[in-house]
Amino acid sequence: MKPKTSIEGLAVYQPGKNPEDVMEELGLKHIIKLSSNENPYGCSSQVFTALQDMKDQFHLYPDGASLKLKEKLAEHLEVDSRRLIVGNGSDEIIQMVCRAYLEPGAEAVIADLSFSRYETGIQIEGATPIKVPLKEGTHDLEAMLQAITDQTRIVFVCNPNNPTGTIVRESELSAFLDQIPEHVLVVLDEAYYEYVMDSSYPDSISLLDYNPQILILRTFSKIYGLASLRVGYGITHPEVIESLERVREPFNVNALGQAAAIAALEDQSFVTYCRYQNRRGIEKITNKLEELGLKYFPAHGNFIFFDTGIPAEEAFQFLLHRGLIIRAGFGETVLRATVGKEDENQQLVEALEALI
């Protein structure tokens, strides 16, 4: 048996540390998980009612077209529902776009450092990732344009960028899109869209009218707090939708996820609350980073990327032994921490103070 050549070099995905395992291993009574950019406030309570109402439908296949959810999204986003695709998390839409647009010999441009699933998706199709270094923590759009060749099919722009948290501004993005050749699709990954409070952040949906080559990705896993139910969506042109629909699994989004996402969309006050709480958390943590003289990038999502000057694995272990799971593995001395609830952020800043 021989699997296809393109997957030979791929590593098996390693999820972050499981809190129960860490508690047992280190004999801790309490663990704070700030490693996966989840919403510490959970989800809207309206989701619980919607899920209760689903309890007599577990034996039925879900609506394969996610019609009701698409209608709700269309109304919320003020877009035609024919411009929408729903996925089993936005992870699945990343996979679908790679499946639909890439093949051996094709290239896709990504930023180095950015969300790791782009590179995996590209490699699975036997295509070549072209990595362009970040500039001050964000996408170097000029250099990304220059990396485009006749073989390029996709450019991934993660905005805000995971893991650095930085954003590409509307003026920069518009100028970039104006120069994108016709054979290239730009995937704008806006998984953290709802957290952004900066007025220069692009209104990407309005850019769709002038640029038929954009696919915007958003998710219910972050501010809506539904990561376990796996619902993400894409907004793009009907022509791109058609290509994605060709490679989509028939029942890709489960019924509970669809029902939960509809209920979550109806509770925008929960979203507003989480956005403000998150901003307060960012201020608290960045104030402490400044006080300690540590470098960090402006944080526009629900996480902060900072440099402790200490080997990342060492700093990670120090925090882990104090009951905090954050994320290392991005570079020599840098770490990423998700913004938690007030008391969790307090514990994080105290631990950082002890570390430095």
Ligand code: PMP
């Ligand atoms: N894009 C980015 C930038 C992310 O950070 C994540 C989650 N970590 C995803 C996509 C995937 O999210 P999901 O599949 O849960 O929608």
